[in-house]
Amino acid sequence: MSQPVEVWREPTLGENLTRAGVTRRDFLAFCGALAGVFALGPGAPRASAEEIADKLAAVTKPSVVWLQLQECTGCMESALRSGGTTVEEIVLRLLSVNYNELVMAAAGDAANQALAQTNAEPHILVVNGSVPLKDGGIYCTIGGESAEAVLRESAKNAVAVLAVGACAVWGSVQASRPNPTGAVGVDAIIRDKPVINVSGCPPIGEVITAAVAYLLAHDDVPKTDAEGRPLFAYDQRIHDSCPRRAHFDAGQYVRSFDDEAARNGWCLYEMGCKGPSTFSACPIFQWNMHTSWPIGAGHPCIGCTERDFFDRFTPFYQALPNVRGFGVEATAEKVGWGLVGATVAGVAVHAGLTAVRHATSRKAQAAEPLEAFGDTSSGGGE
Template identity: 45%
Template sequence: MGLREKLELLGVSRRDFLKFCTAVSATLALPPAMAPKVAEALEDDNRPPVIWLEFQSCSGDSESLLRSGRPKAGDLVLDVISLDYAEVLMAAAGHYAEQAKHDSMEKNKGKYVLIVEGSIPVDEDGIYCCIAGDTAVNHLKKAAAGAAMVIAVGNCASFGGIPAAYPNPTGAKGVADLVRGVPVVNLPGCPMNCDNLTALIVHYLIFGTLPALDNQLRPKFAHGKRIHDNCERRGHFDAGQYVEKWGDEAHRQGWCLYKMGCKGPQTWHNCPTLRWNDGLSWPVMAGHGCVGCSEPGFIDTMSPFYRRLPEVPGFGVESSATSIGLKLVGVATAFFAVHGVVSVIRNRGAVKKVEEEYYEKEEK
């Protein structure tokens, strides 16, 4: 049975499938004309074998895969790929599961895609995570040696995530710290957005290569812009309109969450455009500031989550708001844009004072 027939059984019409292909093309920054190519790649019967390993994790990325949609992307991915091993999803257990993994690795050497979820502990010879009598480190290196590429899903697999936070008692590391000689792609997030995983796999099926990556090995189609660049609250930031307290009138009106600790200016991800829950919403849209979960070491570098940090790397680009205001919307709006920029500059130089005054007021 081909993919088209399977999708029809799942209640996905041909029209809905083509809409999905168009959405995937947009996610990959491909022109709409590429949608038929995407459909062709997905309908091709040459499914890439996939081995999904899970180490120090909460299974959040597996849950993200299973609960995705638009339309039924979880089912789509599972139908498009040959998922030969995945602890959370497979029926087999024990020796049978390990044998299935071994057989797939031997049969498809150099062809299978290795997906890794969770960080890998290395201290004390890796004893903090063992499967089938062997350490996570050894499982990873054996599986990566024969893979065509390795995809690290979630912040833990990408950068060590929560287990690697100070004091990192297990010596947790990300995949790229341990794998050599095989292409590695990081899809961070806590958890990763499955639509990005689908787009990455589609890119591989169409072009046979990896997409362009940034200096953190993240695909640029998903991590090429900061959250702040596409945030629907950006206009309020430029106008100097900030939420000062949870539940205040500004919060109810959807004003900027910068002062409440939003890490959008420091975070590179397509959350504002891709969103979650079938594109319904995302944390900032729902009134919660970004915590920077797609960035390396976010638990340490982005906390406290509800407090503005003293330095915002690369935030000087906000000076462009001044020229945009002057050129496009006139002097009046430019005044508000300048006000927002001045607020940022002032925050960079005296943010501690602002924070101290704010928290003193909260305590009273």
């Protein structure tokens, strides 16, 4: 964002939006979109666009601390650059984001002072990035404090905690094996209040906005799944609402990135698509104002909204993970067929030994000469 953060001048969000030149029509359209987002998930209180508009417009100066810890700022980019100047952007600007490393104008002591002030009063805490715990947390420090200390301090008076992005949810790439900095997600540190995990690497901008707006509009945290992800955006597998699903059911698969099937837009399952294992609303929201998304662009899903996806979903271009412990990693299929082959070989060897053993035992029995069988010559011969 190029402009400095707007100062919250009017008492309510609605008035501030009017001042910023947002028409009621645009605001209602935004709230209608939010209602659509929330309606995606069962269990969420149903609300019309108008109800949401009334509630949101009446919000008074919700202060927000938006921490960026061990991360790449991709999540912030996703939230800010969703394809143009959107109402989402204005809402975020007007949220009174009192502290955010990337977009705030203040620096140095002024920034730290702003953080301390906001931390002292009730606020919404949004966290990007993981928390490195190894070696006293030296791998990420802000203003001389470790990321863990910054997080704990900000969470103390927070009314709600949003962990935004794979890093904040579980640590993402830096928490993958061997996790050199001991990175963990927010919910491993903050255990005394619910943490809403807006997962993804990065999450869709609209989902981030919707999660914030949900808190403002409902005065409550959204319903979540077992991994703390809000159900309104993470209750369906990508696979189950994928526009290429019909090709999956028809058995029509892309088998290499340059084949006819790829040009036809067939299913990417054989290319290692993790859509069947990934819960996210990507096929519905898509990215950059519904411009496109990975599978739409012909690339298999890598499952970035799932915990430990770097460890569990790799190799990305293979349907199943590899089997460890076989010298080099081998595919499940190779190991499986190897096991079957070894079994057949073992059975064959055993059957051969059985046959040999019986042939030799038969010979041994014939050793004793008996006259009745003509083994010893009595009548003629000698």
